[in-house]
Amino acid sequence: MIFQYTWQLILDKKKTATRRLIIPGEELLDNPRRLVVNGRTKWQVGRSYAIQPGRRKKSVGRVKITDIKKEPLGQMTVDDARAEGFATLGEFQQTWIQIHGHYNPDLPVWVITFVKEATPAEKAIARRFAQEKLLKQFVREQQEKLTAVGHELGDWQAKEDLKMEAQCMRCKGTVTVGVGEVNLIGYFPLMNPERCLADDPVQMEAANKEVQAALGRVYALLLSKARDK
Numbered sequence: 001m002i003f004q005y006t007w008q009l010i011l012d013k014k015k016t017a018t019r020r021l022i023i024p025g026e027e028l029l030d031n032p033r034r035l036v037v038n039g040r041t042k043w044q045v046g047r048s049y050a051i052q053p054g055r056r057k058k059s060v061g062r063v064k065i066t067d068i069k070k071e072p073l074g075q076m077t078v079d080d081a082r083a084e085g086f087a088t089l090g091e092f093q094q095t096w097i098q099i100h101g102h103y104n105p106d107l108p109v110w111v112i113t114f115v116k117e118a119t120p121a122e123k124a125i126a127r128r129f130a131q132e133k134l135l136k137q138f139v140r141e142q143q144e145k146l147t148a149v150g151h152e153l154g155d156w157q158a159k160e161d162l163k164m165e166a167q168c169m170r171c172k173g174t175v176t177v178g179v180g181e182v183n184l185i186g187y188f189p190l191m192n193p194e195r196c197l198a199d200d201p202v203q204m205e206a207a208n209k210e211v212q213a214a215l216g217r218v219y220a221l222l223l224s225k226a227r228d229k
């Protein structure tokens with residue numbers, strides 16, 4: 001979509017609507033709502049379009065159309081003028097005259113509303129922020145849950161990016177939480193998430209043996225695979 005005079009306002013999120021002249025051959029269809037020119041879709045609600053400062057000019061960002069409707073110019077409210085990026089209705093009308101030559105309040109126009117889409121950099125920042133938030137939430141949940149069943153967790157340490165680990169001072173079990181492609185919560189080595197085994201040497205011993213046996217099985221498996229090669 002071309003926004004010759006107002007593209008910067010869109011990037012600044014000060015403009016979320018545009019009024020466009022209705023060109024012969026254009027009609028509005030529903031399901032999905034779209035503006036069609038001689039059978040070809042020009043703009044469609046829900047789709048994203050490049051913001052161009054002019055014809056054949058490079059895109060400076062993207063907008064996603066949220067609605068398209070037909071409305072007489074004169075039906076605009078002050079809020080509508082603000083959504084267009086102007087302080088007052090008068091300011092909008094003056095600019096309309098500068099661009100189109102005259103202002104007729106009865107003229108029906110297309111009213112297209114949109115939201116600015118995040119740039120890839122903004123999306124990356126937002127994703128990172130969400131991941132960090134999730135990591136903190138995992139840590140909080142695990143801290144509460146494991147403390148409630150008798151573990152006494154030391155400080156949480158960052159193991160690698162978006163991965164934290166804490167050890168129980170009593171049973172020496174380890175809890176790991178991680179966020180990323182795969183979100184993980186793990187209790188290894190030797191942490192029973194149901195209860196702290198420090199008060200129960202027999203259970204502790206049994207658990208230890210179980211871990212040793214599991215490690216033994218993994219080792220045996222690796223060994224047999226190595227042999228098969």
Ligand SMILES: [Zn+2]
Nearest residue numbers: 151168171196
């Ligand atoms: Zn413990």
